[in-house]
Amino acid sequence: MQLDPLVILIACGVLIAVFVRAIWHKLSDFDVFKASFADYELLPQSLVAPAALILVLAEAAIVAGLVVPLTRPAAAIGAILLLVLYGGAIAVNLRRGRYLIDCGCGGPGQGLSWFLVARNVILAVIAAMAAMAPGLRSISVSDALILGLSVVTVWLLILASEQAAANDAHRQFIRNSRNKG
Amino acid sequence: MDAFTIALILLWAVVIALGIVVLALARQIGILFERVAPMGALMTDSGPKIGEASPKFALQALGSGKPVSVGAQTGRSLLIFFLSPTCPVCKKLLPVLKSAQKTEKGFDIVLASDGDAPKHEAFIASHKLDQFPYVLSSDLGMAYRVSRLPYGVVLDGEGTVRAKGLINNREQLESLFNAKEMGVASIQGFLDQVREA
Numbered sequence: 001m002q003l004d005p006l007v008i009l010i011a012c013g014v015l016i017a018v019f020v021r022a023i024w025h026k027l028s029d030f031d032v033f034k035a036s037f038a039d040y041e042l043l044p045q046s047l048v049a050p051a052a053l054i055l056v057l058a059e060a061a062i063v064a065g066l067v068v069p070l071t072r073p074a075a076a077i078g079a080i081l082l083l084v085l086y087g088g089a090i091a092v093n094l095r096r097g098r099y100l101i102d103c104g105c106g107g108p109g110q111g112l113s114w115f116l117v118a119r120n121v122i123l124a125v126i127a128a129m130a131a132m133a134p135g136l137r138s139i140s141v142s143d144a145l146i147l148g149l150s151v152v153t154v155w156l157l158i159l160a161s162e163q164a165a166a167n168d169a170h171r172q173f174i175r176n177s178r179n180k181g
Numbered sequence: 182m183d184a185f186t187i188a189l190i191l192l193w194a195v196v197i198a199l200g201i202v203v204l205a206l207a208r209q210i211g212i213l214f215e216r217v218a219p220m221g222a223l224m225t226d227s228g229p230k231i232g233e234a235s236p237k238f239a240l241q242a243l244g245s246g247k248p249v250s251v252g253a254q255t256g257r258s259l260l261i262f263f264l265s266p267t268c269p270v271c272k273k274l275l276p277v278l279k280s281a282q283k284t285e286k287g288f289d290i291v292l293a294s295d296g297d298a299p300k301h302e303a304f305i306a307s308h309k310l311d312q313f314p315y316v317l318s319s320d321l322g323m324a325y326r327v328s329r330l331p332y333g334v335v336l337d338g339e340g341t342v343r344a345k346g347l348i349n350n351r352e353q354l355e356s357l358f359n360a361k362e363m364g365v366a367s368i369q370g371f372l373d374q375v376r377e378a
Contacts, residue, residue, distance in 0.1 A: 031272075032270060149197065157203075160203045164207050166211055167214060
């Protein structure tokens with residue numbers, strides 16, 4: 001299926017931003033990431049450290065692959081797999097009722113929630129768009145401008161929705177404490 | 182420039198400005214929540230509740246064999262820090278615990294874990310933990326339903342549970358000390374005070 005090249009470039013730009021931040025979070029405190037990863041209780045303890053390293057390398061490979069047009073579809077499919085994997089890991093632990101473990105998303109710490117699963121599904125759809133073949137149309141200056149503006153806008157929306165989800169978690173925390181207190 | 186181009190430029194400017202405004206508003210709400218009620222250590226529902234008497238344990242410290250009592254009326258506050266040699270976040274918090282032992286004069290700090298003694302003795306030696314009593318008791322961990330590490334429990338001088346929770350960072354560890362110092366039992370107690378005021 002063909003998609004307008006501008007849409008594909010926007011999707012790529014958003015994915016690159018998301019994965020660069022993910023790599024940054026993981027590497028800035030790799031010990032904490034390993035601990036959060038171990039907390040998902042999906043792998044035996046001995047496999048956690050190598051698997052954590054593989055995840056970071058996979059993310060780096062996806063970013064590099066998205067930059068080069070030739071490897072873009074393959075990298076985008078890799079991104080879909082990784083996003084579904086993360087979403088699945090979160091969903092499994094939510095079904096286990098373990099919403100109090102840290103999501104390992106970096107930052108000041110955030111519990112698991114269905115918001116995170118939904119976010120990953122939406123990002124996977126964006127990655128699917130990036131995997132499609134670009135239609136035959138050359139990119140003009142105004143396209144390049146719209147590309148930059150669109151990526152910035154989507155990035156602002158991602159940050160705002162994450163903040164809103166964090167606020168909601170805080171609100172629920174307060175409500176639960178009041179009911180018990 | 183034709184009218185469409187100008188309209189498009191204006192629309193983009195408005196969309197980005199709105200994006201920034203939404204993010205700023207969400208952030209401000211977040212800051213407001215943090216002011217009203219800091220999250221503190223994550224609470225779990227199981228185990229002895231805040232305000233209840235702690236289950237009593239008479240344990241022996243690893244190495245020295247000194248008696249360590251949990252839940253007794255000692256007149257001194259007690260922080261039980263559950264950890265394990267294989268937990269990276271625990272290791273990260275050890276320096277914070279060491280400095281807390283110097284600054285929090287009213288507190289005794291006990292490290293608790295379970296398993297084979299030799300592994301823990303090596304851990305104590307490699308991280309210079311001889312200044313803390315270190316107890317091995319799976320019963321203690323079971324009594325407090327410790328399912329995830331590092332986990333902290335604060336008891337007051339009467340052996341009453343004053344605060345407890347998972348600890349991921351320095352702020353959460355300090356919030357356990359503060360829960361006692363502020364004269365409120367827990368974040369819940371703090372919220373009740375805010376509500377009554």
